[in-house]
Amino acid sequence: MLSDLFPPAGTPQPEDGSRRSFMKQAGGILGLALAPPLVSQAERLTAYSKVIQGATDITLRVNGQAHTVRIEPRVTLLDALRERLDLTGTKKGCDHGQCGACTVHVNGRRTLACLTLAVMAQGKEITTIEGLAKGDQLHPMQAAFLKHDGLQCGYCTPGQIMSGVACVQEGHATTDAQAREWMSGNLCRCGAYPNILAAVREVATQQSKG
Amino acid sequence: MNDFSYTQAATAKEATTLRKDTPTAAYIAGGTTLLDLMKAHLQEHPQLIDINALPFRGIEQTKDGLRIGALETMSDVGEHPLVLQQFPAVSQSLLLAASPQLRNMATVGGNLLQRTRCGYFRDPAFPCNKRVPGSGCPAQDGDNHNLAILGVSESCIANSYPGDFSVALAAFDAVLTLEKGKGKQRHVPLTDFYRLPDSTPHIETVLEPGELIVAITLPTAVPAQRSTYLKVRERSSYAYALTSAAVGLDVQAGTIRAARVALGGVGAQPWRSREAERTLVGQPATDATFRAAAAAALQGAQPREHNRYKVELAQNTLVRALQQVAAG
The missing domain is CATH 3.30.43.10 (Uridine Diphospho-n-acetylenolpyruvylglucosamine Reductase, domain 2)
Structure with missing residues (x-):
C-alpha cells in the first residue's frame, strides 16, 4: 500500500540557479582572519558577509514582477505578501506551519509562507494565488474548485488550490488515496475534503489525458 | 517574533x-x-x-554506501532513487513525516535537531527541565499520553526527538559528519548523537557549540535494502508517531541472518534495540520469533499513567513491521 502512495516519482529538481548566484553575490570577502582584533563586531560582520539589520529594502519577485519592500529580517514571506504587497489572497491560519493556508510556490515548489523569512525569499520566483489566473481565464484548478464546490467558508481555499496545483504537477494525484495523502498538509475545518479531492483528481485526470 | x-x-x-x-x-x-x-x-x-549557501549538498553513491548532504530537503532525499532502492525504510520515514510543503522546506540536517512536542515544553506557563533547567517536570504525573517510556528519567520523559527520519537512521547505522569550522570534521554514529535526559534534559545532542551537521552517511547492508518503516498515529497522515518501527531483515532459507531494529515514539531518543536484533538473529522468521524480539525491545519500559498503552502498541508495531519485511 505504501508503494501506491509513494511511487518513485521522478520529481523535477527546482530551478535554483538564481538563488545560488544570489548567494554568491552576497557571499562577501573572506578577510576574517585578517580582521583587526579591536574592531567592533558590527564592522567585522559587514567586512565579510551581508548583514541585514532593522528595516531594509529588499526585492521580491512575485507572480513575475519585481517588488521592493522595506522589511525587518523577522518579517515572514506571508506578512510581506499580505501587509506590504497587498496580496491578501494568501491566508494566515495558524502561522506555525500546521494548517497550509499560507501555501505558495517558491521556485515551483509548494512552500509555507508563514515559516519562510522574506529576506530568504530574495532571488526566488514566488507564485501566489493571485498569479494563477491568466487575466479572466481561471487556472484549471480554480475552475475545478468552483465546479465541485470545493469550499464552504473559503479561508483555506487559496492554500488548497496552490497545494493542489503542485500536487498534480508532482504526479502525486494519480489515485484518490494518493491525492488524499499528498494533500494532507492543507486542513479544512469546514470539512469540504470530498469536494476538494474531486477537484484535484479531475484536474489530474484532465492533465494526464491532455 | x-x-x-x-x-x-x-x-x-x-x-x-x-x-x-x-x-x-x-x-x-x-x-x-x-x-x-x-x-x-x-x-x-x-x-x-x-x-543555505554552504556546500553541504548532494546525494551520492560512495564505495560503502550513500552520502547525503545535510542541506538536502526531506522531499529530495525521500524521493531519491538511490535512497528508495537501498534504504526503503529511510525513504518511508521521510515521506510519512510532516506535510509535502514542510518536506519541501525542511533539510535533513535540521530534521535531526527538531525539538520535542511535549506540551509542557511548548507552553512557557509550565515548568520544564528541558526549557528551564531545574524547574521541574509536570509531565511525569500530567498529560503524558504521547511521551516516552524508554530511556526516560525523573527529570524528563519527553521523546526528545519526536520525528521519524532519525529512527530509520538509528536502525541502519548512519554516521554523521560534523564540522566546527577550520575544515576540521569528526564522525559520530547517529546512535551516539543524542543524549539521554538523565539529570540534564536540556542538553539533547553531542553537538558542540557552533558545530554544524555536514552530511549523513548510510552504509550499504542487506537488511537495509529489505526494510520498512511502520508508523502508527492518531490520524492517518500529517501527525507525529505514537509508535513506529524501522526494521530490516536478511532472511535466508527461513532463517534470520541479520536484523536491524529501531523504535520511534517510545524512546527519550531514537531507540535502536540491539536486544531485539540479538533475539532475531539465527532464529526462524516466524511470528513467535518476532513476538520474542518485541518483548525484548520493550523489556525496560517505564510507562506512566497515560502512556501505558505504548508498551503493547510498540510491540505490535514491531511485530507487524517484521512480518511485512519477512513477507517481502
Missing part, C-alpha cells in the same frame, strides 16, 4: 566564526522548526546565520 539580525554565510568557516562571535546566534537552513520555536518565544536569538 522578536527582531534579529540576519546574515548569510558563504562558507562553513564564515558561519562558525559568526556563531563564535555571537554564541546566542542560531543557524537557519529550512527554518521550519526554528521559526516556529521563535514565534512561540521558546527560543530567542539576536542573530540568524543562514547556512
